Amino acid sequence: MATETDTHGAVSACVDSHGGAVGMPQLCGDWMGNQVFWLVITLVVIYFILSRVALPRIASVLAERQGTITNDIAAAEELKQKAEEAEAAYNKALADARAEASKIVAEAKAEIQADLDAATQKADAEIAAKAAESAKAIAAIQASAMESIEAVAKDTTGEIVGVLGGKADAKAITAAVTAEMKG
Template sequence: MAEPAHGGESGAEAIGMPQLDFTTFPSQIFWLLVALTALYFILTRLALPRIVGAIEERHDAIEDDLDRAAEFRRRAEQAEAAYDKALAEAKARAQEIANQTRAEAKADLDKAIAKADAEIAARTAESEKRIGEIRDGAMASVEAVAAETARAIVDSFIPGETTDADARAAVSARLNG
C-alpha cells in the first residue's frame, strides 16, 4: 500500500494517543517504576539527607542562639542584681554620711549654744553685778538725799536740833526696818 501524502493518516496513527494504547501499558508501567525508584533513591540518598542536614544545622544554630540569649539574660540579671545591691549600698552609705553630718552639725550647734549660753550667763552675772552696784549706789544716794531732806524738814520746824548722823540713822531705820 502506498502511503498517503502529507496530511493523510496511516493505520497506526488512527488508533489514537500511544499513552492510551493498552498494548504499551506494561512497558509504560515498567519505566514508571524504574523512574519512581530512581527518583526515590536520588531523593533518599542525595537530596533529603542534605535537606535534613541543613534543617539540623539551622536547628542547632537556633538552639545555640537561644542558649547564648539565655546566658546574656542571666548575665544581665546578675548585672542588674549587682547594680541594685551597689545602689542600695550607696543609698545606705549616703544615709550614713548624712546622719554623721547631721550629728556633727548638731554637736557643733550644741557647742556653739553652750558657748553662747556661757557667754550670756557671764554677761548676765556682770550685768546683775553692775545693776546691784547701781542699786546700792542709788540706795546710798536715796539715803543721803532722804537724810538731807529729813534734816532740812526738821530744821525748818526746829532749827539746830538735828545732826547729820541723827537724820541718817532715822532714815536708815525707816528704810531697813
C-alpha cells in the same frame, strides 16, 4: 469497529478511524506496556534523585537549622544569666553606696552636733559670766541709789523742817529718816 480500514494512521484497536477513543483508553491493553515501562523509569529516576540528592540535602539543612536554634537558645540562656548576675552586682553596689552615704551623713551629723554642743556650752558660760557681772553692777547701782535716796531724804527733810520754822537737829533727822525708810 472498522479499524481495519484505518485511514488516520492510528494503529490501535483503541482508536477509531477519526482518531477518537474507543471505550475507555485506560483499558486499552496495547498501551499498558508503554505506560508501565516509562512509569518504572520515572519512578526509579525520581527515587535516585530524592535519595541521593534532594532528601539528604533537605535533611542536613533541617538538622543544621535545629542545631543553630538550639545553640542560639543556649547562648540566649547564658546571656540572660549574665544579665541577671550584672543586675545583682549593680543592686549590691547600689545598696553599698546607700549604706556608705547614710554612714557619712550620720558622722557629719554627729560632728555638727558635737560642735554645736561645744559652742552652746561656751555661749552659756559666757552668758552666765555676763549675767553675774551685770547682777553685781545692778547691786552696786542699787546700793548707791539707796545711799543717794537717804542723803536726799535727809536733806529734803532738813529743808522742809527748816521751812516750817523748826530747827532741824541733824541727828534726829537722820534717825527719823532711817526709821521711816526701814519702816
